[in-house]
Amino acid sequence: MAAERTSNWPGTWAPVGVPVSRTVKSSDAPIPRLADLDDAALVAATLDGRREAFDEIVERHRRVVYQLCYRFVNQPEDAADLTQETFVRAWRGLAKFRGQAALSTWLHRIAVNVCLNRVALKRLPTEPIDDRQFVDPGARDPHGDLVRDERAARVRAAIAQLPPKQRATLLLRVYQDMPHEEIAQVLGNTVGAVKANFFHALGNLRRLLGEQP
């Protein structure tokens, strides 16, 4: 059985001729638990008006999106803010997600664009790398959590100093395991430019971390 649900036109100009109702199928079968649904089914459920399905999407992906944003800005409050912005945009654009890529990939695309836009809009100072102090790689003790955490913090700080496109390229390649071709699409570069950016990102990162034996 199919039921028709009518939504009100959300704006003030109701254009003539554009259908203002969408047909949503409902069935007598029991509604599956959200946790049992895959991402594509969650997207469909959200578009069918199940708001809680989007909460499940957020629950599943927020951690990785947050990590990507954190690595971009190296700051927890901004990272949370950018993560929120990513999901708001995902919500707005959900009807455009047609499953041609994994939902996680699509979210990473949005996240990296949100991060790049933030850097551009805020006009954050991007000092030339040569003017920066090299980060001291610090003592290395493979048995100490503290030392490991400190070292990770230094690496994150160094990554956050990379020029935005190099940073985005490095993050998508290393942490999201995105192929160069896909990074090229996300960043609007050629594959050659992505590889060059990745090469320069690694070179700069090495310099920022200091030469190590």
Add this chain to the structure above:
Amino acid sequence: MTHLRPDELVDLLDGALAPGRAAHLETCDLCREEAARLAMPLDAARGAGVPEPSEGEWARFSTRLSSAIEAEPSPGWGWLSWLAPPVLVPIAGLAVLVFALAVSVDRVAERGGWGAPVAVVTDAAVDDESDAWPALVEVLAALDLSEVDAFAGTGIDVRPGVSERLVAGLSREEFATLQRLIEDEAGVAHP
């Protein structure tokens, strides 16, 4: 034989170096050294985790995000949700609307969509709007946004695939910037 180029060194890190070039690597200390120099920061990056937010922080995050989502129109409307009242204002909004429709009409058609929304919405809009409208439509039709220098540094990314991003949603600031730029380009006087 020539040394490995940067892109070939990147391929090497990916384990995707062309076999012919791998033969060079076998015999060239310089290239092996260069590869090792790149592997160091790569390993460092891979090993650097991110501090995990606490349960309380995630709870606050969820609350804030929920409020933000509540303020948004339903995503089921797709690009039509752009017409939500808080997003658009009359004449400036129309500029953006026509642009959005222009870039998304092919996608709507692909989805077996809803007739000819450009014509329909344009008709409705012309009835409501000022004399500037026909000129605006003309300018917008001729406008190649990738050629508009004014976008540089605005945070609005203009490139192939811009429609994807536009329809995927702009922030308020980006929206305002886009409106202003299109108005400027179209020669619409600011109130």
